[in-house]
Amino acid sequence: MTNVQGPAAPKLLILSLSMMLAATARAQIPEVSVTAQRAPALESKTPVAMSALSADQLTEAGIDNPSGIGARLPNVELDNLADGLRITIRGVSNADTTEKGDPSAAFLLDGIYIARPQIQNLSFYDLERVEMLRGPQGTLYGRNSTAGVVNVISKAPVNRFEAWLATEIGNYNSRKISAMLNVPVSAMLSLRAAVAWNQHDSYLTNGQHTTHTLGKDRDDLSARLSAKLKINRDATLLLRYDHSRVDDNNDSFVPDTNFYTGVAAGKPAWYGSGAGAQLTNGFVPPNAAPEQGYAHKTTSGISADLTWDLGPATLNYTGSHRSYDHDALANFYYRVAPTLALGVRQNFSGEYTQNSHELRLATNGDGPLSAQAGLYYFREQSSQTYVFRDLQPLGLPPYYVFPHGPTIATSKALFGQATYRLGDKLRATAGARYTDDRKSRVGSTNFQQGAVFNPATDFALLNAASMGTHQTTWRLGADYDLAPATLLYAAVATGYKAGGFNDGCLAGTVQLGLGCPTALAVPSNTLIYQPETVRSYEGGVKTRFWDNRASLNLSAFHYDYRNLQLSGVAIVAGAPRFVTANAGEASVKGLEAEGQLALSPQDRVSYAAALLDAHYVRYSPDSVHDWAGNKLDRSPAHTLTLGYEHSFALPDGELAAGLRSRRSASSIIAVPTQLLQYRIPAYTESDATLHYRPRKAQWSVLARVKNIENKVRPLAIDSFGMTVPSDPRTVDVRVDYRF
Template structure:
């Protein structure tokens, strides 16, 4: 075989275990080859010189020094030397990049403050993730691990010309290693803590002079990072594998083609989110000058009516390790007010369904973010396939035609404990209870011995709640390009592409209290001993259909669970082109324009939790079971984007190579629809109108930058400054059980520096620094679900009744009127009367459900309609957001790495020590920038020791990631009002150490 072991290291990710010379953003090792396929089509070719790396950022092979884009290219060897093993760790190599998992099936990869804070199924990522230049709307960048890569390119700033839609923040382009003309292979094995076992390998086989095949794969299995003290099991483990096969055919000098298949699969107990934190809200004992006093018939403390479950306290305080005030949850209150299980014959008094007291009242969580206590261990499954066909035809010596066809399919399934902590016993013992006639009640759907058997979750005496996030997606795309390589001053790159994407995203929440209420409140015939045979098609009675199947075989018709189903189809056409004009020997103008036509079709499917059939029925629903689809909503946008760049390559004398450039570019990302709200009869609940759609995003970006190489490539320095004018940035929050997407205008500016210094063969230092300042523009406002009153003492937060999903605010004087009235003190109707203040309906809260009646608050002598008499229909006061920072946009990001190689026995053995430290400053998780939103700055240190014997193509490596075992909160998600506004947090992996052996042949 030709060449040294190190010279071939960049051809594959797995050989990166050697890590002798480490990582330099954008630059390869001295003397190594760059494994860069020509725009995703041809096999790897040598770099233009020994110190630069070839990239395809402009969809053509170019030295990174000649590309007037802020780009970081990380070779296979660099990925491993810094122990960057997946997409979540790219932030350590790229300035002004942030990453965090989101609550559902995707993640937020942000560049310069621009990421994906919209979690709606109809929203698109703002940073385009591409596999070999094919954009993937859904992908497993977070879950999968890098293997057999040529490099990863991260392009910062809008890339609206060549990459098009969904590239407002930038592009992450994953470039696999392509087949070569020589037989070679590799195998790597690793063991580590958490019982880690990993294997990876590659084999490259030339078949004659025109065909070559490359096959590679990787497998990881380990026990969980987190410990569940309740089930006494380790969870958040990994069992995943990937494989890739590439065949490349070059029958002539003018034509080449390759076919790529990549598969990823995972089946384990990965946790989709971390711990759930909460600063418990005990409620209020005084409203103004009026005490909150329970009457003799109040089965739920009135103080809980003024509790939102959790307060917006700092997540870093000890108080945050509590649990929501569950007495404030509407479904708990319903079981104690309107759901008597039966009569106790010994006292002749009713016994209500749920035991008194707060089922979460005694919950005290461990301060260790990696220690949880839940009654249900997570289940995680994912599967992803990518098929890509690339063809390259040289029309002439100077003009090339490129075709790229791709099909991708993605499946995702993740289920875990929704509450993230264990409740006290909740169900009343129904044994021995009788109906009003003294007849023992049926125990079919009751709770004998305090045990209730939920059809999905099984038997328990405690409150069980489990969620399930599931998605099924498929995408295919076609792109044609014609690009020139003239020897003169003018060249071009023009093309067109088509993309079709279909997605079904579903989110379930199962709760045994929901099923209990469905059976016993809505499905009883009367007399407490019989139940309706309620079916999805039942219309003669107002009943709620209960799905009888376990969680893995649902009929998906039940109204005893929450289901948000989102059906999305996106179709996109585009034509684009770039022209490159050398107006002088060292000055070039790049002008690009793209026209995109998007059509997005969303089919609304309203949720149906505890809603049954019957006109004006007590449940407020319209169907007993099933999830009827609404009329599809079709949105269309036709948008131009593009860029104009001037770059200059002066001969400065004190540099080897210098590029100075300035650019202005325009980016666009499509809008979408907000999911429909629950399908509740407006006679029962009238919602304050919310927008049914959200707007597209637009960005105008100005950038200047320079790239420099000194001292024969031993020292490199890149610097960039940018300014963004952002229009309609998309941000989501949960409102009325849906992900409500809002739009905000913002500005962003910053600086970036990347440097690498290699004074000798043995020593190397590299670093990057990012500075970022983001601001929301004038007029930005939004209702903060954690602080709906915004400190206005004339208004009071109220928890609503069962059918109303979100909290509201009500006038303090009316609340005091209700609290001070004898109807509350002695009549026992204060709890539902207060809830009626959130209604906005003439029926809600009346004595005669199902027919027109008198609202309870009219008994107190006043008229009130929250839709017209309260701010924003009772939703709350707007928070002024002008000048606030964008979420997940730390002011500073910084990474420094150094390595030293000792040459042993005349260079027969090489021992390399590598250390890296990453740091980001504090940021905010939401646009409100409150103390609750604050994310503290955090750091991450990594070490590696590698021993190689180049002559034997053999390497041994020991590494430690997250040396100090830090567990920072990297981001969080605020849950819905009707679950108490708890907070799911995300953190880093713990300290991981491993030992691996790599052998090439």
Template sequence: MPNQFTPVICLFTAASLPSFAQSTNDNSEQERTEVIEVTAQKKVTTLQSTPIAISAFTGNMLQQRNIDDLSNLQSYVPALHVGQEQDGFKISIRGIGLQGTSSISDSGVAFYIDDNYIARPAGGSAILYDIARVEVLRGPQGTLYGRNATGGVVNVISNTPKDYFEAKAGVSVGERNLRELRGLVNLPVNEKSAVRFSSVYTEEDGYVRNLSDEPGTDDFFGTDGDVTIKGQYQYNADDDLQLMISANYSDLKGTGVNMTYLERNIGGPPPVRALLATMPEDPQDPLIADNNTEAYNHTETASTFVRLTKTFGELEGFLQASYMNQKSRLQQDFDASPVDISIFNKEQDSIAKSVEARLSSSSNDVLTWLLGGYYFVEDTFIFRRVRLNGLTPGGPISLPDFLLDEDGTSETTAAFTSATYTLTDTLNLSAGLRYTSDNKRGVKVTRGNFGLPFPPDIPNDIYSGDASFSETTWRLGAEWSPSSDILVYTSASTGYKAGGFNLTSNGLPYDAEQLMAYEFGVKSEWLDKRLRINLDSFYYDYEDMQLTTLTTVNNAPGQFTSNAARSTIQGFEIDSRYIVDANWKLFFNYTLTDAEFDELFSTDTRDPAPVFNELDPAGLGRTDLAGNKIPFVPQSSVQTGIEFGTEVSNGGYITAALNFLWQDDMYLREFNHPEIDKVEAYTRTDATVTYAFPGDALTLTAFITNIEDDTQKTNVYVSPGFLGFSATSAYSRPRTIGLKLDYQWE
């Protein structure tokens, strides 16, 4: 795909749209496209009047489509990918996201709950319960948001306390012994304040079966009982002061993610090699395991934030402070076999604190502006333990444990501003500026190394365990509204993600990411707002993309992050909806993306005996990967859907929805190995049918997701060298059938 295709698409888009200009005035309000309000620009605007690439879904839309966790959202949001590794999930947008999972790693996509940044998100269906909407912003963000984001933002926005009584209760049942209980209650305290509480409890056997009958093992990799509780208090004073206090607690108990081996490359010390050779063949079905070790993944998170908003005449002030404490405990059968070879343990404790302050002008002014400041600090301690067994002529032996302490701190201070000037009634110009200062500090201590000499600790004489970065990023944009139903927008912006150093391995530094992004789009509505056609084109010039792999350095396992010198990501998206009449709605989305590395030299740790010398990082015998595809980006994807709703004779209402996704081939690592990294093109079809009983208090929903019952690799993780560098993966959820029953009191 030539580099010049983006301007061509932009010109074609602008030239072709007027041919759709038709209007009818005899349509009822029920036949028009729903108006979705968003706060992506820190003010209330409609989805159609927001001049950025954004997808938004109301809570009702999520319920109708049975989108109950972030992984389900992938079928509806262009270029969004959600994978999972060990004790957290990884989000990427247009190929930009999280690579490393060390204590000082940053994500390229910022995840928020109620405008509160979550550095290490964890959780399932509870995240999307009792919410007002989900907003997914694509492209660099930072001149409006407290946390800098190179690839985009995912913001989950909860329902807030109301001044009336409301209560809901629901239950879900489904395949694999799915059982979920959920409920909420909203209570007005007095005429100025109210409280709201919600909770979700979920159990599921899981979809990866474990054949082992060893003591402590489970039959499935699933959820033993996840509990999430959320409480909110809101106070509205007479002087335009609003106070919000929110507290969240989740306790997620499960067996974790199974390591399905895609290959078996035997390595490590001779006794370990001998024991690995006794393993039977792996099950052919990737959803069947034979792990002889108890597996668990227990993550407990408590967070709270306090928010004050105050109107001062034509100005609005915003102040929010947050605190989060997360503890996780993980155990995996590292060899994923019925032979007792290796067990991995990880314990992680994180404390994150942030403060954000903003002052903004009235949205009715000719010149609107926003000025903000942000501070974030996270302290994370990670303990890793690997137990390793081997076989000698004299019998089985146990090697001394590998023990690694990692203690890291990430600190960010930022100031940001943006302004929009109304040049004419139809033309607005905007500009934004951000200064970000990041500091990364870390300590690594190896307390055991399978009986081998210890690698150097950090800090040491060469690496101080301290690195600082700073960057000024900016955004320029223009938006033109030739009519009330058409918005044309364009922007140029820069993005940045802090660099760091390889804390878990050899201490080598890696550079910050730099992104130059160009965007052009058109949002339009036709046929008296029954037809919506939104088009967006983008071009990214990406420098120093951070790529992380697991390897062995100085005879010890650890993560190693390096930079891809240059990359290019370009593409366009079509998002359209058509309301045929009061009963039928049609949806069609298409995304085309060309994302590849222009300059990248790297070594696949799966290759025989890769040698890493921290004093000579350029002498790795690396492979030229220029032209390879960037991970997690399919070249094309198509999403179509249909919704039908009608009232039945007894006064009830039936709604049915069918969604179809086709996604092109993509790769999960930069090496683009055809057998290991490639995810073949696939389809996924979801369907729901909801019956609202007369009065709308009681609803019953039948759902089926992934009708094809097809599963795909979601992430590739290379096992460390003490077992042999072998690729493993996790797999997406197969077909699920279930029922949901909900009752609402008002």
């Protein structure tokens, strides 16, 4: 052995220690800062069941819109459907995506509530992270968060030069380009611009003997401009403007008979055809020729976020104005009898605007009491026209039209939450929020002979309703530091989802020059549906162990739901209408676990497991059949997700290989208005990645494959049998360059 002596010895010793410390750091689980409680805190010290995905994790997994999140998290499913993003958390979801409906989970972009599901499935680009909160969040996030919260947080400008460019190619003619430029203009002002373009061909095959292309395609362009101004030492203003244009196809469904036999007999049974057959729309309408489907959507928003440190407290104001326009044509598969389906062309146009303001004051300092309180205001106004053609076999005219608007929804709230430190390790939290909601809509159901209403030949039925509801939601909780790296927490919380109304009018109502005679009126208990409420009991533990090389977040929960809102198409007065009704009571309980294991600096394991029992306690869809005990939609009894990544040291860089697989038990999609229950069998879906990072280079290459098994399942089935299938196997390669 050669002894190293002299001046070189301490240098080698220091180098050796540095390498050991670096290896140890790489082997530890990194801490993540989140804002789930509306203030920065470590995720491991936040007493809420939640998950956070960083920008690097999203990129590595190829998640470039919200629908990809659910496969990585326990008891979460996010589906990109023809009528918008469907969020299901712990079996709680919503099917009414019309202008009068509300989601069960709040979706926020940089703290701004996004009301319409049609624009929630936005492109992910230049993000800081995505936070997913599970369980009711009524105190700090307000109404329509009974299931939870999805909070998308984009990167803010920083006071240094940054830039990157990424391009991707894949099967189905997939092409993507994204870029970012951050410029420090001065010590007080920084600017950041980001853009993303995504395109791929349809995942569906046209078997209708026409030349039309089908949906489940993509063509969108999005951009964001941000400015961060340091007004003075204590005040900072962050301004953002974003704009998106989407030109895809709303024909993103196939008949339910692609997956099931026995539908006509009312007993759907799964049969195992391959992905190619399941993704083929072979329905040839007996009554009308399809047209080329399309969907043109544009959305833009401007927001301001002011933070002002006043010393003992910090004042925060967040305000936003957003607009959204949508024009679409879809060719429906429209089953009107057990063995008869029609082709129905639907045109849609809609305009939406929303404004929101929140003023919040939060205490500063390390005292025993920390608190925040605020005021909130939200207003959405929209107008839309639905036009259905080709329903003459049902005795309807050539044009069955729903012109609606203005539809106006306003929400005002007063909220506060405080945490008091009872000792060095124990804290107690109490919070409450009072919400006042108002909704109104005027419109009509028109029976027309032509595209334009003609009073001489056509007639209209009035649709007019207004309602107001108010609710106080609250939260009581406690958390305890069992050890420096172990947090115990428990909470009782309530949530509230606003009520609404269906088509029709009350006797004696007069709007738009149309009256509502008693013979055509709708009873108030049919016209109006009540708010949905939940009380949640939850406890959990968050811990890090094995020298911070392993983490575990464990939570157990039980919900009591009242007036669960279910939606679907029903025949009203001889014509199809979209109807929402309260479903009585439901019970949800379960167990969740997720975490990571850093086995070595080169090996990392991630996992997420969930048990779920979500069922109706009291519900009859038709006042005859009893569905008590039946599962809620999209609520598998158990799911398990496992991921493994290994890094290989190469002479000129590093190669990281990853594999992630999710196993889900069977679940149900029900159509209560048709008394149908579609069982989705258990499935396994896996993804793989291969990432090459050259040493001391500014570029990297990432290869990904999703849904290795190439298995397809229904994501949604509507009252007429239209089924939106999941995505097939996709493969892509991404090249990044950082300046």
